[in-house]
């Protein structure tokens with residue numbers, strides 16, 4: 001595991017965008033695993049800047065996103081579908097037919113998860129997976145559990161995740177309580193993993209995930225076993241690491 005320490009969020013975003021840009025440059029038809037949440041917004045903004053400057057071409061890129069809320073229509077501004085279009089896909093020349101997310105509008109969880117697994121298998125594996133980190137060490141929506149989930153599955157969000165995400169919704173009741181998420185096995189099979197983390201409120205999650213024991217109670221801790229994982233974190237997020 002490589003840890004890149006940055007001064008602040010801005011520098012974290014620039015560093016992460018450089019790594020993704022290198023991936024797209026070296027393999028123009030790569031498969032990018034993409035993430036949502038507030039942390040990668042700056043990374044996407046930097047990628048859009050590079051695209052506008054003529055430095056990047058996304059025409060051959062395919063993307064698979066980590067997760068989606070169950071029950072939110074695509075046009076809901078809190079759906080991850082909406083987020084990805086808003087922050088990245090509408091601003092670059094990626095072929096939108098090659099951008100995939102779990103279908104949050106499919107009420108049948110088994111069907112939705114199988115369909116998404118089929119997509120992931122058919123694109124042939126992820127070259128670079130971008131990840132944020134939840135306060136409880138979750139990645140995608142893989143919440144603390146007694147075992148690591150393998151492939152796409154439907155999760156009941158934990159109370160802490162629902163509360164953390166409440167700021168984006170009108171009320172607690174409006175926050176979806178379930179989501180479809182890529183599993184840990186799929187994430188671990190990505191050739192390269194890039195985790196972005198910022199802020200003092202993530203310091204404990206960073207410490208437990210990357211310096212504590214590997215346990216499904218801290219899902220991100222499994223990344224310690226990945227052969228090519230880069231954590232790009234700012235000083236505040238690394239404040240508990242001596």
Ligand code: GLP
Pocket residue numbers: 035036037038039040066067131132133134135138139140141161
């Ligand atoms: C959500 C997403 C995760 C993300 C996490 C942290 O739960 N499903 O993929 O990493 O939020 O979000 P933020 O970056 O806003 O702290």
